[in-house]
Amino acid sequence: xxxxxxxxxxxxxxxxxxxxxxTMTQLVYNPxxxxxxxxAKGQAHEGDxxxxxxxxxxx
Amino acid sequence: MMTPERLQAExxxxxxxxxxxxxxxxxxxxxxxxxxxxxxxxxxxxxTIRIELDEFPNEIPKAFVTKMLKTKLxxxxxxxxxxxxxxxxxxxxxxxCHYGYSSWTPMVSxxxxxxxxxxxxxxxxxxxxxxxxxxxxxxxxx
Numbered sequence: 001x002x003x004x005x006x007x008x009x010x011x012x013x014x015x016x017x018x019x020x021x022x023t024m025t026q027l028v029y030n031p032x033x034x035x036x037x038x039x040a041k042g043q044a045h046e047g048d049x050x051x052x053x054x055x056x057x058x059x
Numbered sequence: 060m061m062t063p064e065r066l067q068a069e070x071x072x073x074x075x076x077x078x079x080x081x082x083x084x085x086x087x088x089x090x091x092x093x094x095x096x097x098x099x100x101x102x103x104x105x106x107t108i109r110i111e112l113d114e115f116p117n118e119i120p121k122a123f124v125t126k127m128l129k130t131k132l133x134x135x136x137x138x139x140x141x142x143x144x145x146x147x148x149x150x151x152x153x154x155x156c157h158y159g160y161s162s163w164t165p166m167v168s169x170x171x172x173x174x175x176x177x178x179x180x181x182x183x184x185x186x187x188x189x190x191x192x193x194x195x196x197x198x199x200x201x
Contacts, residue, residue, distance in 0.1 A: 001101045003188055009101070010185040010196050013178075017198035029174045031076045035101050036181055048076075050174055057200030058175070059144050059156040 001035075012038045016054040027051045060092075061115060072170045084112075094169060095125070098177050102184050108176045109152065116165035122176055123152035128183065131190050141199065142192040144179060155179050159200040 001009065016023050025038045030047035037047070061069070066084075073082060082096040092112040099105050107125040114120065127148065128136045137148040139156075146154040157175045158167065182196045 006102065006181075006185055007189060010182065010189070010191075013182070013196045017196070027178075029177065032079075034099050034177075036178065048174070050178070053175055053178055054197065056162070057159075058179070058194075058197035059159050059200055 009036070009038060013054050016051060017057070020055045027054055061112060065116060069169045072168050076170050077173075087112075096173055098173075098180055100177075100180050100184055104184065106180055108173060109150075110169060110172055110176075115169075116167065119158050119160070119163045120172065121146075121149070122155045122157050122172060123148075123150065124155065124176075124180070125150075125152050127151055128153040131187050142194045143186075144182075144193050144197060162200050 012023070012025055013027065016025070016027065024041055026041050026044055026049050028037045028039050028044045028047040029035075029050050030037060032046065066087075070084075073080075077096070080097060082094060084092065084094050086092050090113060094110050094112060096108045096110070097105060098108050109123045109125050111121040111123075130136060130143070135148075136143060136145050136153040139145065139147050144156045146156045148154050155176055157172055157179065179193070179197070182193045185191070185196060186193050
């Protein structure tokens with residue numbers, strides 16, 4: 001990811017936290033690549049959906 | 060302290076989820092056992108996560124990045140900071156605030172804690188890029 005992609009990724013994380021389930025994307029951690037990805041809801045093919053970590057608050 | 064059955068279950072999950080990762084359980088026969096796991100961010104930087112297991116899973120385990128990180132302004136991340144999701148450091152390491160008491164249960168796996176620490180690192184690097192505090196991106200639990 002370049003800097004622009006990372007900032008876009010961060011803004012999606014922020015929106016998920018604000019909207020708590022109202023966004024159209026899911027946060028997925030792909031343990032094979034070791035990377036986080038934002039994918040359209042229901043489109044996660046590989047990896048673990050971890051959107052709850054952003055939607056329910058981090059800590 | 061983990062039961063042998065829980066330890067095996069954690070190892071099984073990590074083996075399945077992180078098959079290529081060189082994580083290590085250390086000092087397991089002592090009163091201060093811990094696990095270290097490598098973490099590579101989307102940007103390609105490499106860190107090591109240390110999770111202390113002495114009270115796990117009944118209490119929230121302490122989780123550290125095994126170095127003292129600094130904010131974009133150069134301040135050491137060694138204290139309890141709600142805006143940066145950190146707790147008071149130990150061992151000279153930055154300590155990640157990863158779960159609150161309201162959300163912790165003994166069912167939370169080490170793998171899940173690891174993924175939260177990875178997410179924290181991702182937001183830390185965004186903080187370095189943009190200057191936003193980490194709670195700009197990561198909400199607080201209620």
